[in-house]
Amino acid sequence: MFNRTVVVLVCGFLSLVGIKESLPQALSPHADIVITNAKILQADQSFVSAIAIYQQKILALGTNEQIASYIGPSTQTIHAEGKLIIPGLIDSHMHAIRAGLTYQHEVNWLGVRTKEEALYRIREAADKKPLGEWIVIAGGWVPEQFQDGAIPSPKELVIASKGHPLYLQKLYSSVFISPEGINKLGLTKHAELLSRLDIVLDSNGHATGWMSGNARTISDLFDLLPGPTPSEQNDSLKAFFKTLNHMGITGLYDPGGYNFPIESYKIFWNIHAKKELTLRVAYSLSAPKRGTELADFKKLITTLPTNDALLQWNGIGENITWGMYNNDSPTAEDQKHLQDVLEWAAKENLTVTLHWNNKESIAKLFEVIEAVQASYSIKDLRWSIAHINNIDQTSLLRMKKNHIGWLAQDALYFQALQFEEKYGKISLSYSPLLREAINLNVPLGFGTDAHRVMDFNPFVALQWLITGKSIDGKEGRTMEHLLTPYEAIDLYTKGSAYFLPDADLRGELSVGKYADLAILDKNLFTVPSNQIHTIRSELTMVGGKVVFTAGPFTYNRP
Numbered sequence: 001m002f003n004r005t006v007v008v009l010v011c012g013f014l015s016l017v018g019i020k021e022s023l024p025q026a027l028s029p030h031a032d033i034v035i036t037n038a039k040i041l042q043a044d045q046s047f048v049s050a051i052a053i054y055q056q057k058i059l060a061l062g063t064n065e066q067i068a069s070y071i072g073p074s075t076q077t078i079h080a081e082g083k084l085i086i087p088g089l090i091d092s093h094m095h096a097i098r099a100g101l102t103y104q105h106e107v108n109w110l111g112v113r114t115k116e117e118a119l120y121r122i123r124e125a126a127d128k129k130p131l132g133e134w135i136v137i138a139g140g141w142v143p144e145q146f147q148d149g150a151i152p153s154p155k156e157l158v159i160a161s162k163g164h165p166l167y168l169q170k171l172y173s174s175v176f177i178s179p180e181g182i183n184k185l186g187l188t189k190h191a192e193l194l195s196r197l198d199i200v201l202d203s204n205g206h207a208t209g210w211m212s213g214n215a216r217t218i219s220d221l222f223d224l225l226p227g228p229t230p231s232e233q234n235d236s237l238k239a240f241f242k243t244l245n246h247m248g249i250t251g252l253y254d255p256g257g258y259n260f261p262i263e264s265y266k267i268f269w270n271i272h273a274k275k276e277l278t279l280r281v282a283y284s285l286s287a288p289k290r291g292t293e294l295a296d297f298k299k300l301i302t303t304l305p306t307n308d309a310l311l312q313w314n315g316i317g318e319n320i321t322w323g324m325y326n327n328d329s330p331t332a333e334d335q336k337h338l339q340d341v342l343e344w345a346a347k348e349n350l351t352v353t354l355h356w357n358n359k360e361s362i363a364k365l366f367e368v369i370e371a372v373q374a375s376y377s378i379k380d381l382r383w384s385i386a387h388i389n390n391i392d393q394t395s396l397l398r399m400k401k402n403h404i405g406w407l408a409q410d411a412l413y414f415q416a417l418q419f420e421e422k423y424g425k426i427s428l429s430y431s432p433l434l435r436e437a438i439n440l441n442v443p444l445g446f447g448t449d450a451h452r453v454m455d456f457n458p459f460v461a462l463q464w465l466i467t468g469k470s471i472d473g474k475e476g477r478t479m480e481h482l483l484t485p486y487e488a489i490d491l492y493t494k495g496s497a498y499f500l501p502d503a504d505l506r507g508e509l510s511v512g513k514y515a516d517l518a519i520l521d522k523n524l525f526t527v528p529s530n531q532i533h534t535i536r537s538e539l540t541m542v543g544g545k546v547v548f549t550a551g552p553f554t555y556n557r558p
């Protein structure tokens with residue numbers, strides 16, 4: 001019979017010795033869930049067929065026969081039809097909370113290849129929305145994804161939007177706003193913002209509707225758009241998390257972001273309080289405003305809900321002080337200001353993540369980190385630098401020496417062309433330096449930086465890690481810089497988990513770890529590599545709880 005004492009003892013024993021095999025029949029506790037007939041990826045790159053799950057964690061792994069002994073009268077069994085099971089993916093740098101609040105109210109061009117499909121998505125939204133309501137495409141596309149590079153013309157965009165105001169953002173560099181949109185925003189009343197925008201004119205000197213500016217200007221422009229109501233935001237965020245579950249994602253490290261005040265977390269916290277979170281979210285706090293960063297952080301951290309297995313406040317970043325955020329020429333005063341905050345963080349044993357884009361200026365950041373370490377050890381605090389796509393070997397070594405990890409993303413899948421124009425073809429053939437980071441054993445997590453701008457689909461990122469080919473199909477990284485499917489998944493699971501408070505419980509499917517996993521519709525190890533981006537999860541589980549099902553597993557719907 002089911003015996004709790006035995007179960008606890010056995011669980012402890014199993015996790016101590018880490019065995020995969022089942023125990024003798026008499027000792028076997030009954031699992032809550034058993035999955036059989038699968039190809040379950042193991043940390044040593046081997047596969048097993050079956051897994052037993054008990055109280056959120058993995059109880060045993062082995063052959064179908066071995067795991068059968070864990071099946072009791074109330075065990076739910078799932079036949080996986082020979083499909084691949086991977087550990088749940090963890091995006092280590094996704095602005096998911098911010099993005100999720102508006103996700104359902106936006107149109108996206110993710111995966112769009114033709115002008116016709118792009119216009120269809122706008123027309124479809126126009127037909128659904130009450131007249132006068134905005135159609136917003138807030139990034140997630142680049143011109144290179146369109147066949148022949150042909151994106152819809154301003155005229156075509158206006159016709160497709162059928163009288164609705166239209167906002168179309170390209171990366172953090174430019175925006176198209178339809179005439180209805182310009183009127184509705186009252187853009188002419190925002191003189192200061194307008195002065196920061198470059199208006200794109202046609203050959204006759206008429207405004208095209210396109211305007212360009214830097215990342216901050218584009219963010220400020222976006223923030224003029226009316227947001228959905230709190231209840232719409234609540235539904236939208238939950239729907240976004242479900243979409244991520246469909247992509248096999250079970251965990252996130254969310255870095256807050258520009259113009260994302262603490263009040264904006266309330267809907268997210270509330271979803272968690274109502275036990276409706278369908279993935280584990282670790283989040284860091286960015287500084288809300290320039291000049292009072294340290295005082296603001298000290299105050300903010302007293303207002304946060306208590307951490308648990310699903311919701312974890314994970315320190316500060318990615319914007320820690322405004323003077324050292326998107327600034328390649330910080331002053332000594334900017335550096336000192338960051339040092340003060342980082343020293344406080346080190347003293348408080350906080351995790352830190354820092355946004356930095358260019359290797360040319362990263363020495364300025366290392367100087368600060370090294371100054372902090374003159375007085376404090378950060379060795380076990382899981383600090384990281386995010387982005388820095390053009391990182392070089394010197395910076396990697398300096399990262400390692402300073403106990404800093406790297407949160408890398410697939411920005412060069414979308415922006416290979418711009419990168420090549422700026423740094424040259426040779427630089428693109430090895431960037432970002434993932435192979436070197438792996439060889440040097442620099443802690444390395446992977447993710448997307450989605451979204452207002454990037455695609456959140458981890459399989460797009462995994463395909464790029466494995467093939468090196470950018471969105472236009474062109475070769476980027478050369479052979480010796482490509483990752484194997486195993487290495488790519490490893491970065492997206494164990495690699496990302498390293499930066500989280502409960503790293504030892506996540507990132508791989510082994511006894512004693514959380515049962516966070518995804519049954520994939522196609523085998524990532526055998527599918528043609530140019531099809532990896534089409535892979536989806538058919539069953540996603542977080543802590544042994546089924547949070548998403550599709551296809552043959554739909555009958556397990558939670």
Ligand SMILES: [Zn+2]
Binds near residue numbers: 355386
């Ligand atoms: Zn960033």
